[in-house]
Amino acid sequence: MDNLSEKSLQKGIRSLNEWIDSFGDWEPDDSLIVPEKKVNEVFTRLIERLKCNYPFEHPSYAGQMLKPPHPLAWAAYAIAMSINPNNHALDGGPPSSEMEKEVIASLARFFGYENTYLGHLTSSGTIANLEALWIARESHPKKKIAFSDQAHYTHGRMCSVLRVEGLKIPVLDDGTFDLDAVDPEDIGTMVVTLGTTGLGDVEPLDQILPWAKKHGIRVHIDAAYGGFFRTLKDSKLINGTAWQRMQEADSIVVDPHKHGLQPYGCGCVLFKDPEVGKFYKHDSPYTYFTSDDLHLGEISLECSRAGASAVAFWTTLQLFPLEEKTGFGPILSNCRSAALTMYELTNSSSKLTSYKKPELDIIGYFPTEASTLSEISERSKEIFQKGMSDRSFYLSLYKISAKSFTKRHPDFEVDAEDVTILRSVFMKPEHDNFVKELFSRIENCC
Incomplete structure (x- = not known):
């Protein structure tokens, strides 16, 4: 922890404790009190066990997709967790729910969904992709969901969960999809991965978009890993072709807990057409009553979700804009x-x-x-x-x-x-x- 994040964390928790005390005097119940000696013993053992991890923060670690969250991001997360808000319904965390809506608006603009969109944070990219494929099934029933043979295994697995047929499409030597190997009449949704988890391949979105439009096929972008590289779409560092056309897709998934500097777990799913919200329609007789505004649980397959994730990501986007030259x-x-x-x-x-x-x-x-x-x-x-x-x-x-x-x-x-x-x-x-x-x-x- 750097000095700035430590100061921010201490100041934040102190201020929130003062706010809680403003509601009147109270004391924690004796059943929650643990002797200091036992606390010291347990936390000493805890720290020693945590040291058995690999040094994820050090640049000598270049192994798996494990990016340390920014110290200020997890400080914000820890501060929010002292309240432990739940972003399912507005009464579970009004400020954190509003922060989630704000970060979703920022991501929607970032990916080119300027006018209309629907989306929310999730606990992971796996759940975000599950929701996207669930919408794919509901909007195109009895149709297959297609993805390349280098796509993440979650797509095949989620097709099994959803009881919809998944179709693997071969990738040719030049990186394009072998579309001659499939019958477009069978396909309802095509998944395109921008940043495969194997070697970071960027699949040919520019090839798929016109083909899908011609055949009335939805396009879902799995940018769980690579999504934040859109900041470089106009630079010379990457080939910006696919990144410049993301807004033409029907849905997008990105994982802020990968390149977004966030603690686990923080995924996100976005839909271009807010009308897909009709598939989420349900009622909970004890949940959605504190406000007529949108409750995030009304457009999510998950119920309880950590509001701290939204707080941490909101804080991060205030500090690091989604821009090429800064942030x-x-x-x-x-x-x-x-x-x-x-x-x-x-x-x-x-x-x-x-x-x-x-x-x-x-x-x-x-x-x-x-x-x-x-x-x-x-x-x-x-x-x-x-x-x-x-x-x-x-x-x-x-x-x-x-x-x-x-x-x-x-x-x-x-x-x-x-x-x-x-x-x-x-x-x-x-x-x-x-x-x-x-x-x-x-x-x-x-």
């Missing part, structure tokens, strides 16, 4: 720059080479001192384990089919059905300054 833009620029630097370093190395050029901030690479796919896998796993054992770096592993791998790297003997390579996720802006040191540590282990 989130410079943060995402650093992440993207780190991945490009790693790409250059691996391609100029005699020991490592990249699997392909990264589209966002995730890159795959592998040791070249091998002649077969199984040797690449074995060496990759050895490097992975060595870095963790001596605490010099923390990476992740990624499995690719032999067919896909040899299309890009045909010089290796195929002796296995798939190959395991190294993978780095450069989610922290600090990675931009640390990536050369990180690469040096990895190369020394080869």
Whole structure:
């Protein structure tokens, strides 16, 4: 915790305690009081157990999609949790509910839903995608939901939950969808992923949009991981083609707890047409009575949700605007720059080479001192384990089919059905300054 966030946290909790005391004298019940000695013992053990985590905040960690929340974001979350508001109904948290509506309006504008939209925060991207696919099923009953064979597994899983048929579409060598392999008459919704969780691939939204419109198919964008890269859509750091057309999609999912600097769990689902709210219609005889205004529970599949998530995200957006030159833009620029630097370093190395050029901030690479796919896998796993054992770096592993791998790297003997390579996720802006040191540590282990 930095000094500013610590001061903000202490000041916030002190002020809220004074506010609570203003309602009259009261004392906590004796049943809630714990002796100080026992508190110290338990929290000492707690801290020691938490130290068994990997160093997610340090730039030596470039493994999974674990981005530390901004200290001021989790300070805001902690302050709100001292009240513990529930954003299901307005009487569960009027201020936090209003903050949620404000951040949803900000995200809607950010993604290009300027005039009409419907949306809310969720507890995760999984739940956000579940809601989007549920609307897909309700609006196009008896139709299939299609997604690429590199989409997140949650789409297939949620299709099973919703009892709707999911259809995997092959991705061709140039990154486009093999639309000749499907009958558009069978499909009600097409999912397009902007930032796959494997290697951060940006799927061809510009290919899908006109095709879907022609056949009356809804388009859902899963931007759970990549959504905040829209801040760079007009820059030269990424290919902005897909990001510039997001507003043409029918629904969008983004995870603020990934690149949005938020604590877990904070997802978001947005719909372009607010009329989909009719599918949520229900009644709760004891819930929606304090206001005629919209209660967020009226447009959500989830019931109780932490209002603290909305408070933390609202605070973050006040501090970091969704813009290219200030706020989130410079943060995402650093992440993207780190991945490009790693790409250059691996391609100029005699020991490592990249699997392909990264589209966002995730890159795959592998040791070249091998002649077969199984040797690449074995060496990759050895490097992975060595870095963790001596605490010099923390990476992740990624499995690719032999067919896909040899299309890009045909010089290796195929002796296995798939190959395991190294993978780095450069989610922290600090990675931009640390990536050369990180690469040096990895190369020394080869």
